[in-house]
Amino acid sequence: MKIFNKSVVLAAILVAALVSVLTPRAAAQTGSVSGQILDINGKPWAGLTVEAVSEQGAKQDGKTETDGKYSIANLRTGIYTVTITAFPPPNDKQPPYTMAKVRVGSGEDAKADANFKEIMAKQGAAVQEQVKKQEEAKTKFEGMKAHFTAANAILEQEKTAKAELQKATPDQRDAAKQKLADLADQAAKEYKAAQESAVEKDPNLHLLWAKLGEAYDTAGRNDEAVQAYQQAINTKPDVPGYYNNLGNVLARAGKIDEAKAAYTKSAELDPLNAATAWRNFGISLYNANRLGDAVEPLQKSAELDPKNPQTWYLLGASLVYRMTIKKVGDKQVPEFAPGTIEAYQKAIELDPNGTYGTQAKAGLEQLQQMAPGIDLKVNVRKKKS
Secondary structure (H helix, E strand, O other), X not given: OOOOOHHHHHHHHHHHHHXXXXXXXXXXXXXXXXXXXXXXOOOEOOOOEEEEEEOOOOEEEEEOOOOOEXXXXXXXXXXXXXXXXXXXXXXXXXXXXXXXXXXXXXOOEEEOOEEHHHXXXXXXXXXXXXXXXXXXXXHHHHHHHHHHHHHHHHHHHHHHHHHHHHHOOHXXXXXXXXXXXXXXXXXXXXXXXXXXXXXOOOOOHHHXXXXXXXXXXXXXXXXXXXXXXXXXXXXXXOOHHHHHHHHHHHHHOOOHHXXXXXXXXXXHHOHHHHHHHHHHHHHHHHHOOOXXXXXXXXXXXXXXXXXXXXXXXXXXXHHHOOOEEEXXXXXXXXXXXXXXXXXXXXXXXXXXXXXXXXXXXHHHHHHHHHOOOOOOOOOOOOOOO
16 A cells, blocks of 8 residues: 655645645626716716616616716626716606616726706707797688688689589680689699698698699699699599599590599499499590490499489480481481490480480480381389389
8 A cells, every 4th residue: 555645645745735825716797877967057966776778688876976977887798878866855766777888897997977957958949940940830820721721711602603604605605614624723822822821741731732723623624634633643543533623624625434444443443433434434424425435334323323424314315425327228317336225215214204204205206216117115114113
């Protein structure tokens, strides 16, 4: 057996212990945040609780001394949000105020100060600027409203002038036309002034464009009306009435395909009133003496709303336009388009004593004059008692 010298072993143990004491341990990488907080008078603010929160959610806090200074030590390196979380009375109801977001480095002291005198001054300037903008917006709105109200009043006069023109005798027509044109110019001027008074992205802009289009539309200025209605659509593309109005003008101008697209969009946006959209298309074409083109939209309207006597009367009158002439022996015999007589009969059935029923009866009488002997029997359904 090998014998160890106890003194040698003891010395070895003491040396090992000494080495472990002398060997430096790795120090934690920490830093701090400090600063000074001044109140609204620019004086040191004591008694505030300041909290530093890391991106991982670790929190440490400190308080400001009588000189308004605070220090939060032993913070691991990283990014910290520094917030005043509690104010002393009488400001203890104030919500937390975030001063800064700072980077804390190893052995470094990051600074986060707050001078509430300067902060309040800046906020005051911002509030004043906001109030100024609100006042400017209010002034612009009042100006827009004044021009819009004036334009609407002139538009009503313009509509009256249009009705007067339609009733004017030949010697009155030139003066009536000029009056209508002048009123249209005045209304357009006011609507444009309203647009200029509106603030940028004003939610009422689409309405201003639509009313401008109506002013041009009333005066029969098709190109200008189309442009204005299109601008209204561009500004607010979900209003079915704008497409309907655009379709009216396009149909009157003979732009049938474009008009059809506009009415189709109106019907898509408002399915419950699709029959009205197609009827309006038919009426516009009928009034423009494009009776052949009016048949299709009137048929669509009749399918969607079969109880409207106006639709049936206009359909019958439009189908007359599609009448053809067939030679039978030495005679020229008219051949009516399918559905002509039935459309007139339907109008009479729905409105026997009204305007459209009366006009439909007159239409059937004309057909009988053109083709004596044809069966024009009107089958009027008896109302249930």
